[in-house]
Amino acid sequence: MNQTQNILDVTKEQSEKKLMLEIVDLRKSFGNNHVLNGFNLELFEGENLVIMGKSGSGKSVMIKCLVGLMQADSGSIKVMGKDITKLNRVELDNIRTEIGFLFQGNALYDSMTVRENLEFPLRRHKKKFENLTDTTPLITEALESVGLAHTVNLMPSELSGGMKKRIALARALILKPKIILYDEPTSGLDPITSKEIIELMRRVQKQYKTSSLIITHDVDCARVVSERMILLVDGTNYAEGTFTELASSNDEQVKAFFK
Amino acid sequence: MQKNSAIKSFFIEIGELTYFAGRFFKEVFSRPFEFKELLRQCYSIGNRSILLVGVTGFIIGLVLTLQTRPTLQEFGAESWMPSMVSISIIREIGPVIIALTFAGRIASGIGAELGSMRVTEQIDAMEVSGTNPFKFLVVTRILAATIMLPILVIFGDAIALYGSYIIENAKGDVSFVLYFNKVFKALEFSDLIPATIKTFFFGFAIALVGCFKGYNCKKGTVGVGKAANSAVVYASMLLFILDFIAVFITDIFFEI
Ligand SMILES: Nc1ncnc2c1ncn2[C@@H]1O[C@H](COP(=O)(O)OP(=O)(O)OP(=O)(O)O)[C@@H](O)[C@H]1O
Ligand SMILES: [Mg+2]
Numbered sequence: 001m002n003q004t005q006n007i008l009d010v011t012k013e014q015s016e017k018k019l020m021l022e023i024v025d026l027r028k029s030f031g032n033n034h035v036l037n038g039f040n041l042e043l044f045e046g047e048n049l050v051i052m053g054k055s056g057s058g059k060s061v062m063i064k065c066l067v068g069l070m071q072a073d074s075g076s077i078k079v080m081g082k083d084i085t086k087l088n089r090v091e092l093d094n095i096r097t098e099i100g101f102l103f104q105g106n107a108l109y110d111s112m113t114v115r116e117n118l119e120f121p122l123r124r125h126k127k128k129f130e131n132l133t134d135t136t137p138l139i140t141e142a143l144e145s146v147g148l149a150h151t152v153n154l155m156p157s158e159l160s161g162g163m164k165k166r167i168a169l170a171r172a173l174i175l176k177p178k179i180i181l182y183d184e185p186t187s188g189l190d191p192i193t194s195k196e197i198i199e200l201m202r203r204v205q206k207q208y209k210t211s212s213l214i215i216t217h218d219v220d221c222a223r224v225v226s227e228r229m230i231l232l233v234d235g236t237n238y239a240e241g242t243f244t245e246l247a248s249s250n251d252e253q254v255k256a257f258f259k
Numbered sequence: 260m261q262k263n264s265a266i267k268s269f270f271i272e273i274g275e276l277t278y279f280a281g282r283f284f285k286e287v288f289s290r291p292f293e294f295k296e297l298l299r300q301c302y303s304i305g306n307r308s309i310l311l312v313g314v315t316g317f318i319i320g321l322v323l324t325l326q327t328r329p330t331l332q333e334f335g336a337e338s339w340m341p342s343m344v345s346i347s348i349i350r351e352i353g354p355v356i357i358a359l360t361f362a363g364r365i366a367s368g369i370g371a372e373l374g375s376m377r378v379t380e381q382i383d384a385m386e387v388s389g390t391n392p393f394k395f396l397v398v399t400r401i402l403a404a405t406i407m408l409p410i411l412v413i414f415g416d417a418i419a420l421y422g423s424y425i426i427e428n429a430k431g432d433v434s435f436v437l438y439f440n441k442v443f444k445a446l447e448f449s450d451l452i453p454a455t456i457k458t459f460f461f462g463f464a465i466a467l468v469g470c471f472k473g474y475n476c477k478k479g480t481v482g483v484g485k486a487a488n489s490a491v492v493y494a495s496m497l498l499f500i501l502d503f504i505a506v507f508i509t510d511i512f513f514e515i
Contacts, residue, residue, distance in 0.1 A: 123390060
């Protein structure tokens, strides 16, 4: 009851802001494995929304449906007002330039140098920047914002885990997207490197003025970056609210997330 | 029961491979074309297999000549050596054995490469950054192998003939000019052309299977190993089937 009240308050407060992402009643199954059973989400401009859920709860599946990498069984997915399930290839590619995607496993192209990795999104989307003849300034800017300008000619295999994460973030930023999707940005990193990545996410947020959807099961990460949170249990929104609200909840399932 | 499901999954696999090939033909003719990547793949495929093809060709030439020589000698027909060896190499042994070594090298290479790109989400990353991964990865590799295998087979055939000449020269004192004069007298276009045409199909099939296995790789490192391994097995099987069809067709058109 209390939580429903909170949701209402939050929505009222943000109703004037622009809606960047909207998912309504998303469903997705693999055979008999019903992963998402009516998931809803709203992300407003400039907001940091954290989604927490257990391993295997379908967070990555949800985020992949969001960018059209997977087909949802039903439900609507709107990115900046456009329903991505109804777009053709070109329109979909155009809307994807507004979304930066940080993959769970970085997904750096390991046969290419850092520079070529960052240039890759620019191959087809130069038109987003008028009169782009030299990509070097863009690449330098993105690398400097993650503090790794000196690695431009290295191969991904020559980088540490934390560095790879930063390069992947730089690649997600290269097209200056309005929305960034982080799929477990701190998983597999030691606590100190995690802190650095979290710090970096906040800096990037300010510098690029993006709206972010952050998927994580790292409580520290959620505490620092979240403005609002959704807990994903059994394929639906189990609870929503700010970090402090959820962390002080009496519900057993919710408590389990913050142990 | 189990046998039934194995047969069923075999036919499902064939269906999916056909669909994959169909997608290739649909995407190969549509813009944008990835010329730079195609050239890079041609170079990489050629570079990776040229030494192997050279060595294989050389050994085919040596062994074939060494083993045939005593028999021909018995009938006093050593002078037939160059024509006999060249026809068997150009028509059948060269293309098939070189394609098999090529399959071992390239199908598994492509299977492992695309498989690990699939597993580590690099293919998804390409998709979201506006590049069609099927065009960029699959179309370029299949085209490159289709172009490169015929060239490699011609190169390997030449090396094989040279290997055969070395034996002839050592054992029978035949000169270079005499040897290759005999070779070219024996060969006709009806030997060379069907043999070359079929290598295009071999190259296509090898890369197609490698890409199919890698692109549809299942999650996990086990999946990558499986993709690489089954790519070689399927590619070799497909090669023999294609070869049978090619010989059959050649027989109809050239021999009657
Ligand atoms: N391509 C697929 N085919 C079949 N099942 C899949 C596929 N992708 C995901 N699943 C299933 O969907 C469920 C959710 O997977 P997902 O990767 O979204 O989990 P997650 O919440 O991201 O977990 P983690 O925190 O470990 O990354 C799992 O049970 C998984 O087995
Ligand atoms: Mg995940």
